[in-house]
Amino acid sequence: MNRTLACSVVGAAVVALDGTVLTVAQPALQHDLDARVGQVQWTSTGYLVAVASLLVLAGRLGDRYGHRRVFAVGAFGFAAASAGIALAPGIGAVIALRVAQGVCGALLQPATLGMLRTAYPPDRLATPIAVRTAAIGLAAAAGPVIGGALVSSYGWRSVFLLGVPPTLAIGVLALAPWRRSAVGEGSAADGARASAPAPRHQAAAPDRLAAPDRVPASRHQPLPSSPRPGSALAALDPGGAVLLALTLGLLIQGLDAASRGGGTAGALLACGGALVAGAAFARQERRVAHPLLPPALLRSVPVVAGLAVLLAASAALFGALFVVTYFLQDVQGLDPLGCALRMLPLAVLMILGAPLCPPLQRRFGPRATATTGAALLTLGVLLLSRLDATSGTAPVGAAAALVGAGFVTLMVTATSVVVHRAPAEHAGVAGGLQQTAMNVGPALGVAIATLLLGLVPDGGFVPARGAALPALTLVAALAVPAALALPGRVVRRRTRPEPVAPGA
Numbered sequence: 001m002n003r004t005l006a007c008s009v010v011g012a013a014v015v016a017l018d019g020t021v022l023t024v025a026q027p028a029l030q031h032d033l034d035a036r037v038g039q040v041q042w043t044s045t046g047y048l049v050a051v052a053s054l055l056v057l058a059g060r061l062g063d064r065y066g067h068r069r070v071f072a073v074g075a076f077g078f079a080a081a082s083a084g085i086a087l088a089p090g091i092g093a094v095i096a097l098r099v100a101q102g103v104c105g106a107l108l109q110p111a112t113l114g115m116l117r118t119a120y121p122p123d124r125l126a127t128p129i130a131v132r133t134a135a136i137g138l139a140a141a142a143g144p145v146i147g148g149a150l151v152s153s154y155g156w157r158s159v160f161l162l163g164v165p166p167t168l169a170i171g172v173l174a175l176a177p178w179r180r181s182a183v184g185e186g187s188a189a190d191g192a193r194a195s196a197p198a199p200r201h202q203a204a205a206p207d208r209l210a211a212p213d214r215v216p217a218s219r220h221q222p223l224p225s226s227p228r229p230g231s232a233l234a235a236l237d238p239g240g241a242v243l244l245a246l247t248l249g250l251l252i253q254g255l256d257a258a259s260r261g262g263g264t265a266g267a268l269l270a271c272g273g274a275l276v277a278g279a280a281f282a283r284q285e286r287r288v289a290h291p292l293l294p295p296a297l298l299r300s301v302p303v304v305a306g307l308a309v310l311l312a313a314s315a316a317l318f319g320a321l322f323v324v325t326y327f328l329q330d331v332q333g334l335d336p337l338g339c340a341l342r343m344l345p346l347a348v349l350m351i352l353g354a355p356l357c358p359p360l361q362r363r364f365g366p367r368a369t370a371t372t373g374a375a376l377l378t379l380g381v382l383l384l385s386r387l388d389a390t391s392g393t394a395p396v397g398a399a400a401a402l403v404g405a406g407f408v409t410l411m412v413t414a415t416s417v418v419v420h421r422a423p424a425e426h427a428g429v430a431g432g433l434q435q436t437a438m439n440v441g442p443a444l445g446v447a448i449a450t451l452l453l454g455l456v457p458d459g460g461f462v463p464a465r466g467a468a469l470p471a472l473t474l475v476a477a478l479a480v481p482a483a484l485a486l487p488g489r490v491v492r493r494r495t496r497p498e499p500v501a502p503g504a
Contacts, residue, residue: 004119005128007071007170008112009135014163014170015105017139018082021147025156032156035091043091043098049252050102051109052439053245056292059110059432060241067114068174074107075171079164086157106432113431117419126358126416133357133412137350137404144340240292243281248440250274255447294429302421303430305485306414308478309370310437311444313377313410316476317403319445320381323453323468326461328396331389345397349404357412366413370483373409376402378476385469389462410479417486445472 022044030040062070081101088094116128150158254270285291297303321343328339360369380402387395415434422430452468453461463469 004115010170011112013135013139016136017143021143021159025159028156033091039091042095046099047102049249050099051106053248054106055432055436057241058106059429062111062114067111071111072171072174074104075167077104079167082160082163086160109435110431130354134351134354240284247277305482306418307437308482309414311441312479314441315445316472317407318442319449319472322446322449343400345401346404349401350408353408365488366486367488370413373406374479374483377406381473381476385463388464
């Protein structure tokens with residue numbers, strides 16, 4: 001289990017670090033490759049579209065074929081794409097490789113949660129999730145500082161080489177022979193294939209639980225409920241995956257177009273296409289025998305509420321950071337390092353707060369813990385919205401600390417609920433949905449901020465004179481009713497064993 005935690009934490013941290021260091025490297029990349037601002041923007045948008053579109057399918061692949069296998073493929077692909085970007089001759093190659101990196105990141109991210117879900121019992125799952133969240137916060141905090149130092153000393157290409165060694169290492173670690181595979185990585189895929197008619201005590205037999213992830217499926221004796229080889233592709237619902245990718249891709253493209261001047265027509269066209277594709281996806285999911293989004297997940301109020309919490313919280317956080325970063329640099333004249341240091345309390349509270357969340361959940365329950373986190377996040381964004389050109393270090397740092405404390409509380413609690421309440425055979429899909437919310441939310445928050453900054457041009461980037469941060473305060477407040485729908489108590493056992501059918 002320690003190896004599982006190490007792979008999960010390093011994988012999630014590398015992806016978080018890659019996102020923050022890229023922001024610092026973009027101006028240098030633009031100058032070196034003689035690219036337009038719109039082209040450089042696609043180095044982020046292309047990655048985001050690929051990740052958000054494929055996360056659920058990647059989680060489904062992990063549930064079916066084993067999370068460690070999918071994790072290793074994503075890690076090796078992420079490392080290869082990163083090395084390719086560092087050697088890219090032009091902006092077109094950088095964009096294409098960033099899309100490929102997004103595809104590999106989509107394979108990597110759900111597996112980091114899926115492996116934890118299948119390796120730890122429900123009553124011990126909150127602590128590894130908190131460790132993972134703290135690592136993400138630490139990587140996000142260190143990213144701007146590390147990126148600034150690398151770009152200044154070695155150029156923008158060194159930023160992409162930074163993630164190659166750790167992703168290669170965790171890829172090898174994930175594929176290395178494991179002495180134990182407890183409820184884990186290998187049995188998740190097998191359990192999904194051996195679900196329906198087999199009795200619970202047979203499905204949990206010791207020889208099945210000990211079957212390592214690396215053993216080919218053909219070595220197992222066929223079970224009555226195992227799908228036929230011809231139905232393997234249908235069980236993954238490729239049509240649903242394409243429609244979901246199209247829906248999310250068009251939605252993010254529409255938000256991106258709406259944030260640019262003169263992009264209203266393109267934004268309306270993309271959002272209209274997203275609605276049509278979404279309706280087709282909903283129809284597809286009702287008609288297929290093995291839907292991409294299992295109905296058991298969509299009917300679960302805690303899972304849906306947890307996803308809503310993550311969506312609102314990430315939109316508020318990243319939208320607020322977008323506005324405040326420009327405020328500190330363009331209005332108050334700070335350099336990137338000074339801006340990162342001014343917002344450092346946010347990252348520090350995320351790192352320090354993550355280990356405190358599991359005992360808080362056990363003591364007060366997910367509902368009370370998440371509601372408190374939503375209140376702290378809303379208050380922090382509200383204080384950021386009152387900043388003016390004369391605001392000093394103390395008000396900025398206090399507001400950032402509240403935002404960090406509230407966000408980490410919501411992220412750990414909501415993620416724990418989503419993963420706890422998902423059946424083990426759908427752990428990868430649940431992880432994919434969690435990561436989808438965490439990728440779509442920032443795009444939504446930044447688009448809202450950009451639109452409102454344009455609607456109130458006289459306000460500039462001064463929060464107290466604009467409408468962006470007050471609107472994001474309302475977005476953060478939407479996490480409160482979603483948090484109230486979470487369970488009141490921690491689940492010690494996810495479900496009791498089902499009775500064996502008389503004919504089984």
